[in-house]
Amino acid sequence: MAHLSDSLLFVAVLVYAMAMLGFAADAAARRASRVLSVEAVARDLVGAAGPPVTVTERPVRASGWVGTVALGLTALGWLAHVTSVVTRGVAAGRVPWGNMYEFSSAAALVAVTGFLVLVARGRVDKSLGAFVMLPVVLYLGLAGTVLYTKVGPLVPALNSYWIKIHVAAAVTASGAFLLSGVIALLYLLRVRFDERTVVGGSVRFPVSLGRSLPVAGSLDRAAYVVIAFAFPVWTFAIIAGAIWAEAAWGRYWGWDPKETWSFITWVLYACYLHARATGGWKGPKAAWIAVAAAGALIVDYYVVNIFVVGLHSYA
Amino acid sequence: MTTTPELESAAVRLSTAPEPVGPQRPRQLMAPVRRLWRQLTSMRTALLLLFLLALGAVPGGFLPQRSLNPVRVDQYVAKHPTLAPILDRLSLFDVFAAPWFAAVYLLLFVSLVGCLVPRIRLHARALRKPPPQAPGNLARLPASARWETSVPAEEVLGLAERRLRRWRTSRRGDALGAERGYLRETGNLLFHVSLVLLLVGIAVGQFYGFKGTVLVKEGSGFANAIASYDDIHPGRRFRQDSLVPLHFTLDDFRATYGPDGKARTFDAKVHYATSPDAPMAPYDIRVNHPLHVGAAKVYLIGHGYNVHVVVREKDGQVALDDSVGVPCLPQDARFLSTCTIKVPETRGPQLGFEGAFTPTTVRDPKTGRVGSAHPAVQAPALTIVGFSGDLGIDAGVPGSVYSLDHTHLTPLDGGRPHILVPGTSWQLPGGGSITFAGVTEWSTFQLTQDPGKRIALVAAIGIVLGLCLSLFVRRRRLWVRVRPETGTLTVVEVGGLARTDPDAFAAEFEELVSRLRSDIPPAAPTQATSTQEAE
Ligand code: HEM
Numbered sequence: 001m002a003h004l005s006d007s008l009l010f011v012a013v014l015v016y017a018m019a020m021l022g023f024a025a026d027a028a029a030r031r032a033s034r035v036l037s038v039e040a041v042a043r044d045l046v047g048a049a050g051p052p053v054t055v056t057e058r059p060v061r062a063s064g065w066v067g068t069v070a071l072g073l074t075a076l077g078w079l080a081h082v083t084s085v086v087t088r089g090v091a092a093g094r095v096p097w098g099n100m101y102e103f104s105s106a107a108a109l110v111a112v113t114g115f116l117v118l119v120a121r122g123r124v125d126k127s128l129g130a131f132v133m134l135p136v137v138l139y140l141g142l143a144g145t146v147l148y149t150k151v152g153p154l155v156p157a158l159n160s161y162w163i164k165i166h167v168a169a170a171v172t173a174s175g176a177f178l179l180s181g182v183i184a185l186l187y188l189l190r191v192r193f194d195e196r197t198v199v200g201g202s203v204r205f206p207v208s209l210g211r212s213l214p215v216a217g218s219l220d221r222a223a224y225v226v227i228a229f230a231f232p233v234w235t236f237a238i239i240a241g242a243i244w245a246e247a248a249w250g251r252y253w254g255w256d257p258k259e260t261w262s263f264i265t266w267v268l269y270a271c272y273l274h275a276r277a278t279g280g281w282k283g284p285k286a287a288w289i290a291v292a293a294a295g296a297l298i299v300d301y302y303v304v305n306i307f308v309v310g311l312h313s314y315a
Numbered sequence: 316m317t318t319t320p321e322l323e324s325a326a327v328r329l330s331t332a333p334e335p336v337g338p339q340r341p342r343q344l345m346a347p348v349r350r351l352w353r354q355l356t357s358m359r360t361a362l363l364l365l366f367l368l369a370l371g372a373v374p375g376g377f378l379p380q381r382s383l384n385p386v387r388v389d390q391y392v393a394k395h396p397t398l399a400p401i402l403d404r405l406s407l408f409d410v411f412a413a414p415w416f417a418a419v420y421l422l423l424f425v426s427l428v429g430c431l432v433p434r435i436r437l438h439a440r441a442l443r444k445p446p447p448q449a450p451g452n453l454a455r456l457p458a459s460a461r462w463e464t465s466v467p468a469e470e471v472l473g474l475a476e477r478r479l480r481r482w483r484t485s486r487r488g489d490a491l492g493a494e495r496g497y498l499r500e501t502g503n504l505l506f507h508v509s510l511v512l513l514l515v516g517i518a519v520g521q522f523y524g525f526k527g528t529v530l531v532k533e534g535s536g537f538a539n540a541i542a543s544y545d546d547i548h549p550g551r552r553f554r555q556d557s558l559v560p561l562h563f564t565l566d567d568f569r570a571t572y573g574p575d576g577k578a579r580t581f582d583a584k585v586h587y588a589t590s591p592d593a594p595m596a597p598y599d600i601r602v603n604h605p606l607h608v609g610a611a612k613v614y615l616i617g618h619g620y621n622v623h624v625v626v627r628e629k630d631g632q633v634a635l636d637d638s639v640g641v642p643c644l645p646q647d648a649r650f651l652s653t654c655t656i657k658v659p660e661t662r663g664p665q666l667g668f669e670g671a672f673t674p675t676t677v678r679d680p681k682t683g684r685v686g687s688a689h690p691a692v693q694a695p696a697l698t699i700v701g702f703s704g705d706l707g708i709d710a711g712v713p714g715s716v717y718s719l720d721h722t723h724l725t726p727l728d729g730g731r732p733h734i735l736v737p738g739t740s741w742q743l744p745g746g747g748s749i750t751f752a753g754v755t756e757w758s759t760f761q762l763t764q765d766p767g768k769r770i771a772l773v774a775a776i777g778i779v780l781g782l783c784l785s786l787f788v789r790r791r792r793l794w795v796r797v798r799p800e801t802g803t804l805t806v807v808e809v810g811g812l813a814r815t816d817p818d819a820f821a822a823e824f825e826e827l828v829s830r831l832r833s834d835i836p837p838a839a840p841t842q843a844t845s846t847q848e849a850e
Contacts, residue, residue: 249614
C-alpha cells in the first residue's frame with residue numbers, strides 16, 4: 001500500500017508535467033491566434049476609415065483543444081494525487097499529514113484542487129495552467145525526493161486528535177496561500193506587461209509572459225478570492241494549534257519559532273486584506289504583500305522545520 | 316480606477332471604514348490633538364502598525380529567545396561576541412517582552428479601539444436606517460439593466476419588492492432601494508472586537524497565571540506549594556494562596572520506543588489527591604493527556620533516568636545509598652545523560668563523581684568514547700570520574716545539584732573514567748567503593764493555572780466566526796426605478812453594486828434581473844443586461 005502511494009505520486013507528477021507542457025503549448029498557440037485577430041481588426045478599421053482605435057484586449061476564443069486536453073490531464077493527475085494521499089493514510093493507519101513530505105504533498109493537492117475549482121467556476125482562465133503547474137511539479141518533485149519519509153507512526157506529541165484538525169486546516173490554508181502567491185506574482189507580471197506595452201515599450205522575458213495571462217483585474221480578484229478563503233482557515237488552524245499546545249505543553253502560546261512564523265504569516269495576510277481596503281494600497285502594493293506573506297509561509301514550513309530548533313522540529 | 320463621484324458616494328457608505336485623513340482647518344485648541352487622533356485611527360496607520368508587528372516578530376523567529384531557551388541564547392552570545400551585545404541592547408533575545416514590541420501592539424490596539432467605537436456606532440445606525448436613495452443615473456452603476464414593459468409603474472415596484480423580499484427594501488417615490496449583507500460589517504466588527512478581547516484574555520493570564528515545573532523521581536511525591544518547585548513563573552498579580560491544593564506520587568514512568576529510537580508513548584502513572592485526607596486516586600498523565608485539578612492542569616513535559624549508587628567508606632560503612640536515585644540530565648535524543656553524584660556525609664574527605672549514564676551503551680572502537688545507541692535501557696552503563704576533597708556545600712553558597720565545584724577537589728585515579736554496569740563496583744584508590752546498583756526513571760511535570768484561558772477561547776471563537784461572516788458575506792445594493800413612458804409603457808431601470816467580489820455580484824445580478832424580467836415581462840425588444848467592471 002505504501003509502495004502504491006509512492007508510485008501514484010510519481011504518476012501524478014508525471015501527468016502534471018505533461019499537463020503543464022500542454023498548457024504552455026496552448027498559451028503559445030493562442031498568442032499566435034490573438035496576433036492574427038488583432039491584425040484583422042486593425043485592417044477592418046483602416047478600411048472603414050474610422051477614427052484611430054487601438055485594440056489592447058480582445059477576448060479570444062482560440063481553438064484551445066490543447067488547453068482542454070491539458071485541463072483533462074490535470075484532473076487525471078489530481079485523481080492519482082488524491083489516491084496517493086489516501087493510500088498513504090491507509091498504509092500508515094492514520095491521517096496522511098504526519099511529516100514534512102506528507103504535508104507538502106497534501107498542500108500541493110489543495111493548490112491543484114483550488115486551481116481546478118477556480119477554472120470550473122470561471123474565476124480564472126485555464127491559460128493560467130502552465131504557471132500554476134510549474135511550481136506544483138517542482139514542489140512535488142522536491143517533496144518526493146528531498147523530504148521523502150517512509151511510512152511510520154507519529155511521535156507522541158503529534159498523536160492527538162487535534163493533529164487531524166490543526167494540520168488539516170494548516171495544510172488546506174497553506175495550499176491555497178501558495179496558489180494565491182503564484183496568482184499574485186502573475187498579476188504583478190501582467191501589470192508590468194501592461195505598463196510597458198501602454199507606453200509602447202518593448203518587453204523582454206519574463207515580462208513578455210504577461211501577454212498570455214488573463215487581464216490584471218481578474219488575476220487580482222482571483223488572488224483575493226483564494227486568500228479570503230484561506231485566511232479564516234489559517235486563523236482556525238492557528239487557534240486549533242493553540243488548543244493542542246495547551247493540551248500537550250501546558251500553554252496555548254509560547255512564541256516557539258513555528259508559532260512565531262505562523263503569527264507573522266497571519267499578520268501579513270491581515271495586512272493584505274487591510275491594504276485592499278486602504279486608499280493608495282490597492283493593486284500592486286497589496287499583491288506584493290501577498291507575495292511576502294507566501295514567503296513567510298514558506299519560511300514557516302521549511303526554514304523553521306529544517307534549520308531552527310523548537311518544539312515543532314520533530315516534524 | 317475611474318469611478319464617478321456618484322458611484323463613489325453610493326459605494327462608500329457600504330463600508331464604515333475610517334475615511335482617509337485629509338487636510339483640516341484647525342478650529343479650536345484641541346484641533347491638533349484631534350488631528351493626531353484621526354491620524355492614529357486611520358486605516359493607513361493600522362496598516363503600518365500591522366506591518367511593524369509582523370516585522371518586529373521576525374527576529375523572534377530567527378534568533379534564540381531567552382523565554383524559550385536561555386542556554387541557546389548563551390551559546391549564541393558566546394559565538395558572536397561583537398554582534399550579540401548589540402542585539403541584546405535592542406532586546407532581540409527577548410523580542411516578545413521588549414518595550415518596542417509592546418509599543419507597537421499597544422498602539423495598534425489603541426488605534427483599533429479608537430477605530431471601532433465610531434464604526435460600531437455607524438453600523439448600529441445603518442442597521443436601523445433604510446437603504447439609501449437611488450443615485451441619479453442607474454446606468455452608471457457597475458451592474459445595470461433596462462427594459463420597457465406594459466405593466467404599470469406602481470405595480471412594477473410592487474412586483475420587484477416581492478421578488479426582493481429577502482433584501483431590506485424601502486420605496487421612495489419612483490424608486491425602490493434594496494440592500495443585503497449587513498452581516499458582513501457585523502462580522503467585521505465582531506472580529507475586531509474579539510481581537511481586543513483576546514488581548515484582555517492574554518493579559519489576565521499574564522497577571523494572574525502561574526507556571527511551575529518540578530522533577531519527580533519514581534517512588535517520590537510532590538505537594539503543591541511554591542517551595543516544592545524547581546522553577547516557577549508566577550504572574551505579577553499571582554497570589555500564593557490561589558495555588559490549587561494537590562499532592563501526588565509518581566508510581567511508575569514508562570516510555571516506549573520504535574526500533575529507530577523514536578519515542579512512541581510516554582506514560583506517568585500517578586496517585587493524586589486534592590486534600591490531605593482524601594483517598595489517593597490513580598491517573599495516567601501522558602502527553603496530550605494532562606491531569607485536571609480545579610483551575611490547574613498538570614502536564615508531563617520531560618523524563619530521564621536516575622542512577623542508584625551505593626558508596627561505601629574504607630571500613631565498609633555506607634556513606635550514600637539513595638534508592639530513589641540521583642537524577643541524570645539527558646543530553647541527546649538517545650538519552651546519553653550527565654550525572655553528578657555528591658557524597659558529603661563521609662568521615663574522611665568528601666567524595667564527588669561526575670559522568671554519563673548511557674541506557675544502551677556503545678563504545679567507539681577508535682576513541683574509546685562511550686555513547687548511547689537507543690533511549691531505552693538495553694545495555695545500561697555508568698561512566699564516571701571520581702574526586703575527593705571539599706564539595707563546598709557547607710560554604711553557604713547555593714551550588715547546583717547538577718554540577719561539582721572543583722575548587723577544592725582532586726581527581727581520583729588521575730581522573731581516569733571508570734565504566735560500571737549494574738551490580739559492579741569501583742574500588743576507590745583511597746579505600747572504599749562505589750557500586751552502580753540500578754536505574755529508575757524520573758519525569759518532569761509542569762503545573763499551569765491560566766485564568767485568562769477561557770476569555771481567550773471565547774475571543775478565538777469570535778475571531779473565526781467574525782472572519783467567516785466578514786469574508787464570505789457580500790454586502791450589496793440594488794435599486795429599481797420606474798418611469799412612465801409614452802402610452803402605456805413603463806421603463807424599468809435596475810442598477811446595483813457590491814464593494815467586494817464584483818464577479819460574483821455580476822452573476823447574482825444577472826440571475827436576479829432575469830427573474831425580474833419574468834415577473835415583469837418586457838413589452839418590446841430591449842437592451843441587454845450590461846455589467847461593467849467596478850474597478
Ligand atoms: C489588531 C490589529 C488588526 C488586525 C489583526 C486586523 C485584521 C483585519 C482583517 C484580517 C481584516 C479583513 C477581514 C475582515 O474584513 O473582517 C480586517 C478588515 C478591516 N479592518 Fe482590521 N485589523 C486590525 C486593526 C484594525 C484597525 C486599527 C482598524 C481601524 C483603522 C481596522 C479597520 C478595518 C476595516 C475598516 C476593515 C474592513 C475592510 C473592508 O471593508 O474590507 N482594523 N482587519
